[in-house]
Amino acid sequence: MTDTRLETIIGNLLRAGVMLAAALVFGGGVWYLAEHGGAEVSYGRFTDPGGLRALFQLSAPQVLILAGLLVLIATPVARVVFSLAAFALERDWQYVALTAIVLGVLVYSITAGI
Amino acid sequence: MTVAAFSAVVFAVSAAAGFLGSLTGLGGGVVVTPALTLLGVELHYAMGASLVSVIATSSGAAAAYVKEGFSNVRAGMFLEIATTIGAVVGAHLTGVMPARALQALFGGVLLYTAWQALARRGERRGKPPDPLAERLQLNGTYPEEGERVPYRVARVKAGFSLMFGAGLISGLLGIGSGAMKVIAMDQIMGFPFKVSTTTSNFMIGVTAAASAGIYLGHGYVQPGLAMPVMLGVLAGSLAGGRRLPGAGTQALRFLFAAAVGVLAAEMLYNSIAGGAR
Numbered sequence: 001m002t003d004t005r006l007e008t009i010i011g012n013l014l015r016a017g018v019m020l021a022a023a024l025v026f027g028g029g030v031w032y033l034a035e036h037g038g039a040e041v042s043y044g045r046f047t048d049p050g051g052l053r054a055l056f057q058l059s060a061p062q063v064l065i066l067a068g069l070l071v072l073i074a075t076p077v078a079r080v081v082f083s084l085a086a087f088a089l090e091r092d093w094q095y096v097a098l099t100a101i102v103l104g105v106l107v108y109s110i111t112a113g114i
Numbered sequence: 115m116t117v118a119a120f121s122a123v124v125f126a127v128s129a130a131a132g133f134l135g136s137l138t139g140l141g142g143g144v145v146v147t148p149a150l151t152l153l154g155v156e157l158h159y160a161m162g163a164s165l166v167s168v169i170a171t172s173s174g175a176a177a178a179y180v181k182e183g184f185s186n187v188r189a190g191m192f193l194e195i196a197t198t199i200g201a202v203v204g205a206h207l208t209g210v211m212p213a214r215a216l217q218a219l220f221g222g223v224l225l226y227t228a229w230q231a232l233a234r235r236g237e238r239r240g241k242p243p244d245p246l247a248e249r250l251q252l253n254g255t256y257p258e259e260g261e262r263v264p265y266r267v268a269r270v271k272a273g274f275s276l277m278f279g280a281g282l283i284s285g286l287l288g289i290g291s292g293a294m295k296v297i298a299m300d301q302i303m304g305f306p307f308k309v310s311t312t313t314s315n316f317m318i319g320v321t322a323a324a325s326a327g328i329y330l331g332h333g334y335v336q337p338g339l340a341m342p343v344m345l346g347v348l349a350g351s352l353a354g355g356r357r358l359p360g361a362g363t364q365a366l367r368f369l370f371a372a373a374v375g376v377l378a379a380e381m382l383y384n385s386i387a388g389g390a391r
Contacts, residue, residue: 007185007187010176015173018170026345029121029342032117033117036117037116037117038116040116044155046158046159048333063337065340069344073323073327073330076319076323077323079319092251095191098191102194102198105198105199105324106320106324109205109324
């Protein structure tokens with residue numbers, strides 16, 4: 001039963017995370033359209049951004065959108081962290097280990113990207 | 115087209131994809147990417163925007179799914195080892211695979227999705243329970259008419275392997291690959307269908323997050339493009355609710371299959387004709 005209750009709390013936290021992300025993206029989007037709405041779109045050709053340097057070329061509203069996207073990407077990661085804590089509370093060391101592997105892969109992906 | 119007009123069109127298309135995706139239970143991510151390429155967006159940018167929207171629908175629906183008591187947290191976590199590793203491999207491969215190969219693969223996945231939308235699900239046959247499932251605590255119960263019905267899981271290794279494939283496709287194409295995850299759980303491992311769909315929903319978000327870091331590093335995620343896609347898919351899927359496919363949605367499934375079929379043809383045509391932008 002505590003399992004379900006904990007899952008409910010986690011589920012609600014995730015939804016709050018998505019809503020926060022959506023609010024940031026929406027706010028950044030309105031700002032972005034106000035500043036760049038009249039420009040021509042240019043997603044037709046892929047240009048290698050050359051790593052992190054690309055982030056410094058983003059305008060302020062784009063950075064706000066990106067912040068929202070990062071909050072969004074963090075929500076499933078947070079879910080895994082919460083699950084790890086929950087399994088530790090239950091003293092289910094087998095699943096603490098299995099969850100740690102998943103978390104390790106996620107941390108690798110984030111660090112490999114940056 | 116101006117950024118404002120383009121954003122409005124992309125929002126509308128993404129909302130329609132999210133709406134149909136949630137009504138049919140097949141997810142909208144797989145439709146967003148080819149729709150964006152039709153609008154002239156380069157494939158990798160489209161994949162980046164789609165991947166982000168996949169996370170939004172997965173995490174957004176988590177609270178509602180948990181309340182129903184179907185999802186199997188341990189099974190999800192165990193299988194996520196396979197899907198996240200697959201996703202990381204797939205996301206890395208996008209950097210070296212030619213766009214035409216990705217388009218061809220995408221076309222194949224779309225054709226399969228269209229077929230999935232039309233196919234009637236067959237009865238699960240009884241498979242011998244796997245002792246490994248006992249050791250990994252994968253067996254569980256699900257609610258039915260006020261009671262908890264126990265189930266036992268089969269073919270753990272085969273299911274785990276297929277999950278690696280699902281993760282690989284997810285990372286390669288920037289989609290959730292929920293249909294493949296459901297098949298691995300439902301058809302291969304013998305999880306009850308509703309346990310498979312709800313648990314798969316959890317796994318989609320974690321799997322996509324495993325690709326997201328690498329996609330960001332490769333510059334696939336363009337904030338200006340991801341903005342209308344994420345907001346559109348989220349709004350569409352919230353409006354669509356999470357109704358399971360039933361008799362009333364038969365016409366919608368047909369519509370969805372037709373749309374996916376057209377997009378599959380477009381992807382395959384681009385791949386062959388070299389129309390890659």
